[in-house]
Amino acid sequence: MTNQPAAIGTSARRHDAAAKVTGGARYTTDVRLPGMLHAKVLRSPHAHARLRSIDATRARALAGVHAVLTREELAGLSPTYGYFVKDQPVVAMDKVRYVGDVVAAVAAEDEAVALRALELIDVVYEPLPDVPDVTAALAEDAPELFEEAPPGIVPPYGTGASGHLRPRRNVCYEFRYATGPADVWQECDHVFEDTFAFSRMNHFHLEPFVTVADVRGEQIEIWSSTQNPFPLRKELARVLRVDENRIRVHVPYVGGGFGAKHNCKTEPIAILLSRMAGRPVRYCLTTEEGFLTLSQHAAVLKVKTGVKADGTFVARESEVLLDAGAYSDGSPLVAEKAAYRMPGPYRWTHVKSSCACVMTTTTPAGPFRGFGATQSTWASESQVDMIARRLGMDPYELRIKNLKRLGEPFVPGESGIDSDLAEGLDTVAGELGYHRRARTPNRGMGLAIGFKDGGGVNKPAQARVKVTANGAVYVNSGTVEIGQGASTTLCQVAAEVLGVPLEQVAYAPINTDVTPFDQGTNASSGMTVMGRAVLRAAEAVRAQVLEFAARQLGCEATALTLENWAVRRGDEAPIPLPGLIMKVFGGTGYEFSGEGFFKAPNSPEAPLDAPCVFWEIGWAGAEVEVDPDTGKVTVLQLVASGDVGKAINKLVCRGQDEGAAVMGLGQALFEEMRYDGSALLNGEALDYRVPMAEDLPERFVSVTQEQGHGPGPFGAKGAGEGAMVPVAAAIANAVHDATGVRVTALPLSPERVFNALHRH
Amino acid sequence: MTNQPAAIGTSARRHDAAAKVTGGARYTTDVRLPGMLHAKVLRSPHAHARLRSIDATRARALAGVHAVLTREELAGLSPTYGYFVKDQPVVAMDKVRYVGDVVAAVAAEDEAVALRALELIDVVYEPLPDVPDVTAALAEDAPELFEEAPPGIVPPYGTGASGHLRPRRNVCYEFRYATGPADVWQECDHVFEDTFAFSRMNHFHLEPFVTVADVRGEQIEIWSSTQNPFPLRKELARVLRVDENRIRVHVPYVGGGFGAKHNCKTEPIAILLSRMAGRPVRYCLTTEEGFLTLSQHAAVLKVKTGVKADGTFVARESEVLLDAGAYSDGSPLVAEKAAYRMPGPYRWTHVKSSCACVMTTTTPAGPFRGFGATQSTWASESQVDMIARRLGMDPYELRIKNLKRLGEPFVPGESGIDSDLAEGLDTVAGELGYHRRARTPNRGMGLAIGFKDGGGVNKPAQARVKVTANGAVYVNSGTVEIGQGASTTLCQVAAEVLGVPLEQVAYAPINTDVTPFDQGTNASSGMTVMGRAVLRAAEAVRAQVLEFAARQLGCEATALTLENWAVRRGDEAPIPLPGLIMKVFGGTGYEFSGEGFFKAPNSPEAPLDAPCVFWEIGWAGAEVEVDPDTGKVTVLQLVASGDVGKAINKLVCRGQDEGAAVMGLGQALFEEMRYDGSALLNGEALDYRVPMAEDLPERFVSVTQEQGHGPGPFGAKGAGEGAMVPVAAAIANAVHDATGVRVTALPLSPERVFNALHRH
Incomplete structure (x- = not known):
């Protein structure tokens, strides 16, 4: 790995780029079988x-x-x-x-x-009788969707002492969590209670x-x-x-x-x-x-926050109701995350959270990019701004005052925060020009920090790397190429370890008969979980190759380096491996094959069974202009940023952050599955408004932070969700800054903003 | 593995049976892609x-x-x-x-x-000008097919000291081998020189x-x-x-x-x-x-054999010319094998063999079931009978006198013979009624022993066995299911090691991106080479599972047995593994995965670089009736037998032996690609005569010997070629026995036999 140019940290062309831009990539929709x-x-x-x-x-x-x-x-x-x-x-x-x-x-x-x-x-x-929303579903005389407990009810993962199933009418699962002494409420100078509504997006x-x-x-x-x-x-x-x-x-x-x-x-x-x-x-x-198949969870979020007069955060209690729709799908796990993440990235003495999944006669809701954190960040980061204004403080200052430090644990037993939160906020605020802003009528700026534990819980990943006698490398993993670029970045990890050019590494298609086991492509776990399994598999192959070569050359493996599919002893000329291998294995060769396994350790102390793999932090800053006559919000600037620890592929990280931010923009301004009772009103592409190219802000910046504290290969963290999570709150905070009016429901449609302005 | 019924040694239903008999099996011919x-x-x-x-x-x-x-x-x-x-x-x-x-x-x-x-x-x-046959091709003024040496000429495997390329006109490769003192010719009481012709079959x-x-x-x-x-x-x-x-x-x-x-x-x-x-x-x-794509090698085989008056074999020299057709394909390796196997299973003081691949303007010839051994056995076993008759001995007795003993090396540096050759011959002779036969006009019996080294040379195989948390087992190997049953028998090996029912083991489809490396499905190597890799992979998984369970149960792995995907400590109740696994890995589980590698060791002493993996021995006995008016040979009885060491699947072994024997029958009586000059006369299914159901002998017996000396899993040897190799010689020997006339060319068509009878 000495002279070989690094395979990581570049903006290497994606393996799927050529196939995708030429229409040659094959998706399941393209599969045709005879008959x-x-x-x-x-x-x-x-x-x-x-x-x-x-x-x-x-x-x-x-x-x-x-x-x-x-x-x-x-x-x-x-x-x-x-x-x-x-x-x-x-x-x-x-x-x-x-x-x-x-x-x-x-x-x-x-x-x-x-x-x-x-x-x-x-x-x-x-x-x-139908049950169109959570209020109706929780009414005492509400019709029951399931008259008997559904078969095969199992608690979610692990022992989950803090979570439990509750046989409440039309509630499929409820999660509660608390830490720290509840009597600190007495020490609070101010207690603020606010309720937020979160709309339901389609994937x-x-x-x-x-x-x-x-x-x-x-x-x-x-x-x-x-x-x-x-x-x-x-x-x-x-x-x-x-x-x-x-x-x-x-x-x-x-x-x-x-x-x-x-x-x-x-x-x-x-x-x-x-x-x-x-x-x-x-x-x-x-x-x-x-x-009609799956949606995000609409939510009602009540947040009660106690602070000292100087703005020091003391206690937060929250109650979340998720609209789970007609079937539970992944709702229980989303509920746990929505509640668990409600404290956000701040220091508290006492925290208490609960979340219930409420069954309604609507499209089932399930996992959605952000996975509960979008809901909790919307409420939490809106309220932080509201509190700052109530205290007469700058929301930026209030955040800086209360942010956890790098390495500080989230709650007892949990992983420490692995980003410098203030540094990230400063980066976004600086890029936005937050501190230099001039007051202009109807214009305002807002900041927000999205906060979620990333990498999944209790998620094992297995990977294999194999190399032909000629040094052609395969990465075998169950991580799905879903557009995120994992089929390239995982190959970059193997290329780096094996000292071969990225072009020489291929990502194999997935077939459960032969692909190593994996829990799934979710929770931004591609690099921090599967990436570590691939790293270990590549290291295992590297060790095999060096030991093999050392045996042939009569030296110690530690005396050899591997570079461009040749071994080198000190300053001697490199010895190409194909010849060495063919000499021993003859015929048409041999393949070195190594397996790698990674799973974050379980911990009985961790509230969710295991400390999280990493913290996926996203920062967003927005500048908006609000038209007081129509309520239309124009986003003048959107700065979105995630800390990826170390960018294995800079362009891939940027793509993830930009895509996430635009999805956040849709959530903030346009997207909502609207119901009339239990009837979906806009369930088709023409009526359901997703952001289009023309909706992009005049200035749209994504900043990939590489703070270097990630647990993944070469210091990487995950990406893909972080930059979406804070966008809606940042825009709502900017609208508040521009108008003095707080909108507590999404999306910030002209109608909703207009009504808020004129109620004001 | 205590109470679980054995997965090997049965006649378990093949995994591919249902799909194949219902037309559901998918072959490459069935693949259709859009556009x-x-x-x-x-x-x-x-x-x-x-x-x-x-x-x-x-x-x-x-x-x-x-x-x-x-x-x-x-x-x-x-x-x-x-x-x-x-x-x-x-x-x-x-x-x-x-x-x-x-x-x-x-x-x-x-x-x-x-x-x-x-x-x-x-x-x-x-x-x-064309070059229709080996005689024309070797003529001094023959036109050269290749005016320049073809690009990329490489010697065959290894250093191959005894084999070499020779820049002879129209010869792409020539192999020579000799061992023992040549002066023993002086000690021979009789020296017999005979020439045999071997016809070219289509695959x-x-x-x-x-x-x-x-x-x-x-x-x-x-x-x-x-x-x-x-x-x-x-x-x-x-x-x-x-x-x-x-x-x-x-x-x-x-x-x-x-x-x-x-x-x-x-x-x-x-x-x-x-x-x-x-x-x-x-x-x-x-x-x-x-x-027009590939065929077997037609051959001209000169054999010179020196014996003592009492029938003791002393020396054999042979020269083989293979008709390689227009391109060399696998001819060099077939040439090595044809020459190397010419001594047959007998004890010699001196051996000298050579074989040249001669290029002609005909369909290229290449590897074919038997791989040179069919040619050498045809000549060798015909001549053994001829010598017996010339000495006035019974051919059975002459063979018994000269057969190598179990364990005796073939040539210096080679593996010892791993079948009791006499026991096998007795089995076939007994089944045929050879010793009890009455002389009947125009009826006769013949015996022959087919002899080849099996398992390929320098052939590494890698395999993987993986098991889901629920105990569903996958065998991942590059051995192709080509009708031989390997996709079942390799699963039987894994099932036996892991103590699960065969139905619980699946054979994964082959995709070079993810399947472990393998040299190929050839040389009857499925069980003796890949089978050993699968055995080791399954043992690796078994060890992993027992160690995992021992850690959970706080005991030594050696204290546990594995049975039906549960572990058992002594006489205690079995503990199901799924629960143990899910407790540790949570979520949706984990897969145990083990790799296995096998390659027969190289040896500088071995004439072909490595001692052979096993000896694939086939015995055949035939009883025929010859119609003197037409020359038609009717096979009344055909007994074919291979020693499989240990039958992993009895029905599969029988299928291999029966298929091989019928292919031998076709070679003996019907099949031949006939040329007029360089023009193929019968290159289509209607003109080219393969054996049909009605051509089966009145009595057709295949005996699967399980002598137990194989190097494969549980004592297995390979199967699939052995029972084909001796059939033609056995039938020719029976024709000789019936008529007193020796036919030295194949096939034994009515025309050829009639002519031989009437020349006589």
């Missing part, structure tokens, strides 16, 4: 109804129809699934619970025939939910657009009651997921239809159906 | 000609044509390939060298368009040569019907001048190969056309084109 059928599903028109009867006789008789799946065909299976609570049926069993709930599925020669067949399925519903991944399934005899083979192939395999094996190794999961490129593509989505239906039809089945949702 | 084009090639009508010019302008202009490949498009590549001698061009460069040599290739919307385009390619040839694999290639950007992805994915990847990388990891080789089920499907066949053309067209390309040969 492949197409699936469509019948969805409930009712928000809540008992399923009296279902008769698919006419559909089955339609020419071109090869299989119809209704609840009858689920006999003998474990027909419900869920990340923690197994409450979502493959197709409706006794009831439907939201408009769009899946009632039946058809596989036919083409989608048109399948759609026609759906019209021939006769369903008799008995409508029941809006450009590649829809899609699975191609091919069941042949006992072998189930799927290509699926999923973030978590191994957990998916396990859940499918449970549902289908087969051994895991009868299910082969291939994951081609994935066109975005943002948390949505975990656990069962299109997979069970595609598999069951293929098994029934004896032909491959493609089941691809439309964008509209995506809105 | 896939179809390739056809233009073949030379001349046996030998200079390529004056080639003009594809009109073909390129044809509607539906997407790419045309001629020698011009090979610029910048290393355009010739070959297993040892790189003499075969992807498409013809300066010359064509046999009728059927590939001149150009077209990719078009469908095969019909491609065929039409071929007619529009204008080629000007300058015909040259006749039911799945044709076929590749689907998909080149996207820098990534080359192929699905190919190949026996040796990793060596293929290496050779393609050399030809295409790319890193090996830019070529991803998938191997679905392979529908037979018998040696033909090694190295480049359809792959380079499919890849280059796909790269040019920017679309996937399927290049699938017809059966007729298979006859």
